[in-house]
Amino acid sequence: MSVKIKDLAKQLNLSVATISKALKDSHEISPETKQRVFELAKKLNYTPNPYASSLRKRSSKTIAVVLPEVADSFFSLAINGIESVAQEKGYHVLIYLTHESFEREEAILKEFQSGRVDGILISVSGETRSSDHIKEVITAGMPLVFFDRVCEDVETAKIITNDFESSYTATCHLLKAGCKKIAYLSTSSALSINNKRMEGYKQAVADSGIKEKTTRIVSCDSNTEGNYKIIFELLKNKNRPDGLIASVEKLTTPIYLACESLKLSIPREIKLVSFTNLQAALILNPTLTTITQPAFEMGKAAAAVLFKSLEKTNFNLKKETVIVPSVLDARNSSKN
Amino acid sequence: MSVKIKDLAKQLNLSVATISKALKDSHEISPETKQRVFELAKKLNYTPNPYASSLRKRSSKTIAVVLPEVADSFFSLAINGIESVAQEKGYHVLIYLTHESFEREEAILKEFQSGRVDGILISVSGETRSSDHIKEVITAGMPLVFFDRVCEDVETAKIITNDFESSYTATCHLLKAGCKKIAYLSTSSALSINNKRMEGYKQAVADSGIKEKTTRIVSCDSNTEGNYKIIFELLKNKNRPDGLIASVEKLTTPIYLACESLKLSIPREIKLVSFTNLQAALILNPTLTTITQPAFEMGKAAAAVLFKSLEKTNFNLKKETVIVPSVLDARNSSKN
């Protein structure tokens, strides 16, 4: 096996306690001994056993990140953000994917009762209808912060973006571009972010000057092909919408494809805004107007808040809600 | 604190040893006691402390995944693949990003000497020129498998795709479409996958029927804007190439943008193939011909091999090299 404190102690004729303290640069140890300890440790390539230390200190220096999936650009960027601050703070990050399954999410959260992690960052699955599993782990004393997909009814830190406003803005943007019949393409209606986006859309239509204040909400909760069909049906109708809001990234491809099949010209016949961080928005034809979410920043912010609560005992997560605004990047898909 | 074996023991008037065995469904324990133990454990919501168990058993049931970044679609999909098999096997996955820095990679690997993880999955950084840090951890007895970006000179399992052939195929594809002057856009020349791709390209040009067997390799190792400039300069030249091979996903956007600025028509004036898994390839204009890598499968395969070596003592990682082939998806960007 690898070298341990005991080995260092033996070689230097010191006690394990002394070595342990020296390694942490404790002030109770003389500079000379520290020096000797450091040198030998380096020479023998000593690396402390993290599990022994975790067991003893009841803290693991690791956090968990629970995500639905790491498929779209949002979560990829968020992970980068989280990891960057974790690395800086010397924390390790365990990653768990729910694959949008509520059962998995429950099982994963339950395991955290064990003390494996010091804190949790979570973006809930689209199927999550109850938040008992989350409340339970919080009640057990575990710091938890939501990001992006939150449970409204759980009192803890939430890092979100301005979903309502973004959607409101997007809708107004389309209205201003001349759209009269805007459809909102939704998924995972259980998610609060989705509801907020939907509400923003509804509100904007209600506030608009157009006579026919009808809203059209189309549920697209399927795989790419399934969504393609749904959108195709929607658009081939002669009473089709003249504006579309794609509430999630994965709807973008089927929309473009459906328009292409139907020879619908974007933006002449139908205008489009998508919620996405895809860099490729710049090179689509036409270039895609997006609501760009601050994914990296949200990841960073979530991690930052969690670490603050881990480092300060008197820090109350309940009071922390950070809203990092999204921006509308107007491009050709919504041009007048 | 949470409930532990001792608590169960007390309540049931049994010893901790008995509880421990019962919980693992050991045959030395009577069915009745097991029953009682299971029930109480469930009732009290007992979750074993993983660190105590890791310390004792010298195994952590966790693996590390070391990646350059999780920005592009390849690594996102790979993580999904890895996580899916890890979850199935009951393993936890720690994620570490090197951000393409060799120093970070070294530091991260060094920490693994501590026994924090049972095995490692790694795709090396673009700056990694030496493999000593990797050999060291393997020598210390740690199972390690490379995926995608490997170190040729390290003897251990490697999950790769057919980079040479893919590039060869891509080049032939462009030649067949009529290209006479194909340029290869490269990054991170230290990486073996990049060299293989480059070699495939060179070989294809050499094997081709064209008289002027000149190859043109353009180094694009910068951020998006920097790469845009490099590509712009390349294409504005009157002796510009008529075919382009983008060896990595992130070059796609600057290429399309540069062509647009220069009013170069794809594929009429310049044809293009990219190494990418972007779903948006389908909706670019023109649609993008891609070498699509089996990212998810490679992640799965890498994890599968690692777990095999973790489960069977007589399994030799050195002999394991899996090649999961990429496919050429011909679309309009390379049409004749």
Place this chain on the structure above:
DNA sequence: CTGAAAGCGCTAACAA
């Protein structure tokens, strides 16, 4: 079938 006891490697009182 059950239990006593040792110990994984480290930390933190407390003593010297």
Place this chain on the structure above:
DNA sequence: TTGTTAGCGCTTTCAG
């Protein structure tokens, strides 16, 4: 400034 000692919670001989 250094050392002794008692665990952290669990697993695993070995005895009963």
